[in-house]
Every structure is written in C-alpha cells, then in structure tokens.
Amino acid sequence: MSALAIEGVWKFYGDFPALRDIRFNVEAGSCVALLGRNGAGKTTLLKILAGLSRPAKGQVKLFGQDASERSARASIGVLGHGIGIYDELSAIENLRLFANLYGLAEPERKAMEWLERTGLERVKDGLVREFSRGMRQRLAVARAFLHNPRILLLDEPFTALDDRAIAVLQTVLREALAEGRTVLMSTHQLREALELATHVALINRGKLAFTGERTREMVDDPGWIYRHYGEA
Amino acid sequence: MRFLRQTLTVAAKDLRSELRTKEAVNASLSFALVILILFSFAFDPTAETTREIAGGLLWLVFAFAGVLVLNRSFARELANDCLEALISSPVPGAALFLGKALASFALLLAIEVVCLPVFGVFYNVTWYSHPGQLALVLLLTTWGVTVVGTLFSALTVNLRLREVMLPMLVYPVLIPCLMAAMQLTTTLVAGDPIAGDQWAWVRLLASFDIIFTSLAVLLIDSVLIG
Numbered sequence: 001m002s003a004l005a006i007e008g009v010w011k012f013y014g015d016f017p018a019l020r021d022i023r024f025n026v027e028a029g030s031c032v033a034l035l036g037r038n039g040a041g042k043t044t045l046l047k048i049l050a051g052l053s054r055p056a057k058g059q060v061k062l063f064g065q066d067a068s069e070r071s072a073r074a075s076i077g078v079l080g081h082g083i084g085i086y087d088e089l090s091a092i093e094n095l096r097l098f099a100n101l102y103g104l105a106e107p108e109r110k111a112m113e114w115l116e117r118t119g120l121e122r123v124k125d126g127l128v129r130e131f132s133r134g135m136r137q138r139l140a141v142a143r144a145f146l147h148n149p150r151i152l153l154l155d156e157p158f159t160a161l162d163d164r165a166i167a168v169l170q171t172v173l174r175e176a177l178a179e180g181r182t183v184l185m186s187t188h189q190l191r192e193a194l195e196l197a198t199h200v201a202l203i204n205r206g207k208l209a210f211t212g213e214r215t216r217e218m219v220d221d222p223g224w225i226y227r228h229y230g231e232a
Numbered sequence: 233m234r235f236l237r238q239t240l241t242v243a244a245k246d247l248r249s250e251l252r253t254k255e256a257v258n259a260s261l262s263f264a265l266v267i268l269i270l271f272s273f274a275f276d277p278t279a280e281t282t283r284e285i286a287g288g289l290l291w292l293v294f295a296f297a298g299v300l301v302l303n304r305s306f307a308r309e310l311a312n313d314c315l316e317a318l319i320s321s322p323v324p325g326a327a328l329f330l331g332k333a334l335a336s337f338a339l340l341l342a343i344e345v346v347c348l349p350v351f352g353v354f355y356n357v358t359w360y361s362h363p364g365q366l367a368l369v370l371l372l373t374t375w376g377v378t379v380v381g382t383l384f385s386a387l388t389v390n391l392r393l394r395e396v397m398l399p400m401l402v403y404p405v406l407i408p409c410l411m412a413a414m415q416l417t418t419t420l421v422a423g424d425p426i427a428g429d430q431w432a433w434v435r436l437l438a439s440f441d442i443i444f445t446s447l448a449v450l451l452i453d454s455v456l457i458g
C-alpha cells in the first residue's frame with residue numbers, strides 16, 4: 001500500500017488554479033524531494049496533505065485513509081513555515097501539550113526524550129520567547145517528530161536553520177528513514193534534499209512535471225532536473 | 233474520554249498562556265471597570281431609572297469587554313503558525329473549539345465576578361439578593377456570548393481587520409441572548425426573584441446556548457479548514 005496517494009488533486013485560489021490534476025504515489029519508506037520554483041504549488045500541496053486545506057477536486061489518502069480523517073492525521077508530522085510552538089510556554093510545556101493532544105502514553109517522558117535528542121534538556125523550563133532562533137527551530141523539529149509519525153511532511157525544512165538545527169534535522173531524518181518512515185519535503189536547497197531523497201517530484205506552475213527515482217545525475221548536478229523538466 | 237482530555241488540554245493551554253501574558257484579561261477588565269465607573273458618574277445612582285437600566289448597562293459592558301477576550305481566542309494561535317500545528321494534529325475541530333470556548337468562558341466569568349461588587353457599590357444596587365439565580369443568568373449568558381464569540385473569532389482569525397469585524401458579526405447574533413440577560417438582571421438587581429413568565433427568558437438563554445453550541449461544533453471544521 002502507498003503511504004501517500006495523491007489522486008487528481010486540483011486547488012483554486014479564486015479562479016487561479018494553484019494545483020492542476022496532481023497525481024502521484026509515495027511508497028512507504030521513501031523520501032521524496034518535492035521541488036518547484038516559488039509559487040509552483042508545493043506548499044499548497046503539502047497543506048492539503050496535512051489536512052490544512054481541502055482540494056477543490058480529487059483526493060489524498062494516507063495509508064488508504066482520507067487525509068482529513070483524524071486517525072490519518074495522527075500518522076503525520078508536519079514542519080511548516082511556522083514553528084508551531086507557543087512563545088509564552090516553556091519548552092517542556094510545549095512538547096507536553098502536543099504529546100497530550102496526540103494521546104501519547106507517558107507524555108512527560110516522551111517530551112524529555114525529545115528535548116535531549118535536540119539538545120534542549122538544559123533549558124526545558126525556559127520560556128520559548130527567551131530562546132534563540134536556532135533553539136526554537138530545534139524545538140519545532142522535536143514537536144514534529146514527537147509522536148513518531150509514519151509520514152513526515154516538511155515544507156522547506158532547511159530554510160533559515162542554523163548549523164546545529166540542520167545537523168539535528170538531518171540526524172532525525174536519517175533515523176526516521178532508517179526506521180522505514182516516509183518523508184515528503186519541499187525545498188529549494190537541492191543539495192541537502194537530494195542527498196536524502198530516494199525519489200523526486202517536480203511541480204511546475206501547479207502541474208506535476210516529473211516524478212521518479214532520484215538518480216546519481218541529480219545529486220551530482222542539482223540544477224539538472226530544472227533544466228530538463230522545469231521552466232526555461 | 234480522549235475528546236474530553238483534548239478539550240481540557242486546549243483549555244488549560246489557553247488559560248496558562250493568558251495568565252502568563254495577561255494581554256486580553258488586563259485590557260478587558262480595565263475597560264469594564266472604567267466604563268462602569270464612568271457611567272456611574274453620568275447617572276444619579278439613587279434614581280429609580282438608573283436601577284431600571286442597570287441590568288442593561290451591566291450586560292453592555294460585559295459584552296463589549298468580552299469581545300476583547302474573544303478576539304484573542306484564535307488570534308493567539310497566529311504567532312508561529314500554531315493554529316496549523318493544532319489543525320494538523322488529530323484533535324477534532326470540536327475539541328479545539330470547546331477547549332478555547334471553555335478558557336474564554338472562565339476568563340469572562342472571572343472578569344464579571346470582579347466587576348459585580350464594583351457595579352453594586354457605584355450603582356447602589358443589591359446584586360447579591362438572589363445569588364443562585366444571578367449565577368444561573370451569568371453562566372447561561374456568558375456561555376452564549378463565549379460560544380458565538382469563539383466561533384466568529386475562528387471565522388475572522390485570518391482577516392486583517394478582525395478586531396473590527398468580530399464585534400460587527402457578534403453583536404447582532406447576540407441580541408436575543410443579551411435581551412434575555414438584561415431583562416433578568418434588571419429584575420435581580422432590583423431585589424426581585426425570577427418568577428412566573430420571566431422563566432421564559434431563562435429558557436430562551438438555555439435554548440440559545442444549546443443551538444449555538446451545536447451549530448458551532450458542527451461548523452467549526454468548515455470554518456478552520458479552507
């Protein structure tokens with residue numbers, strides 16, 4: 001069974017078609033780099049997959065379940081443009097909050113485990129508003145991975161991260177892939193993404209221009225895919 | 233059971249956030265107190281007409297002050313895209329809505345409880361002569377205001393002019409709820425109990441709460457997910 005099945009998805013903003021008949025499957029355990037220029041429709045597609053937006057036509061299935069179903073949403077971890085963390089709560093309160101919302105057993109232990117993995121255990125009681133940008137980003141990574149999601153939806157995850165946050169994200173992504181989790185990430189940082197990716201999907205003005213396995217050629221020359229399948 | 237836990241988790245989170253920042257409570261409470269005190273200077277507190285309008289005045293103040301709290305209900309989720317993190321989690325829209333409504337309800341009730349003695353002193357009314365009935369009116373009306381306000385707070389959360397739009401949308405819908413509350417409160421602050429035909433106003437309040445809570449719970453997913 002496909003981890004993600006995107007079946008003829010259309011999305012309009014007013015009359016403008018942001019997504020036009022997007023259809024592709026993502027196999028469980030694969031890592032897909034979702035590429036495209038600014039405004040191509042990557043974020044719109046990720047929002048539909050995360051249940052944040054409804055397609056005008058078509059449907060999206062996560063392990064066979066409609067993406068809008070609650071049980072399907074429990075299987076995804078989302079790291080979007082915003083960090084999804086409350087400034088007025090402490091690091092541990094934030095993680096405990098999401099652990100409780102996801103119905104995890106032992107929320108305190110789970111929250112501590114992820115604070116340690118992201119190197120934030122010493123500031124666990126500090127308010128997020130007092131954190132540096134890098135610390136906030138690491139906490140956002142912890143929040144997205146906290147519930148061991150089977151599918152990770154990452155929207156430009158490496159953008160604006162500091163070195164330490166990039167290292168943390170790369171480590172947890174590699175571990176997630178080694179555990180057989182599925183990753184779909186949109187990105188402009190081709191080199192980092194293509195090193196991790198097993199597959200590539202390219203969206204061009206709302207249409208799927210290419211989908212297939214990542215090749216050695218793409219890693220050696222990250223601009224290759226845009227030259228062959230992207231806009232001129 | 234899980235639904236209840238998620239609802240209470242959202243409510244506790246909102247209350248904790250508000251108690252740390254005190255953004256909405258400070259603004260709302262000071263607004264309510266200032267308006268109550270200013271109006272007390274505008275009217276003669278011993279006059280019979282003042283007592284007749286006291287219930288109406290009280291609920292106008294609570295309704296205006298309440299919107300300041302309700303405006304923050306969903307707006308507080310905008311920072312860092314926290315609303316997206318909540319919607320993409322397995323929390324049902326209804327649990328999210330009810331959690332937020334419960335937190336706002338507690339905050340509004342706290343503001344009302346602080347304002348009532350001030351109201352009693354400055355308007356020379358014995359608001360505590362029927363505490364049980366007054367509590368019933370406060371609880372029913374505040375829940376009605378909270379439910380409608382929280383629903384419209386979700387609806388207007390992404391609008392740039394949400395602070396203007398929210399009152400424009402909320403007050404017309406609240407007319408029956410506020411009318412009932414004003415009628416009942418005027419009776420109670422005059423020292424009379426709710427009796428006879430006046431129970432129809434209580435039934436109106438209860439019906440208003442049931443209808444709008446059900447509507448909000450049914451509609452919230454459509455409101456939150458575009």
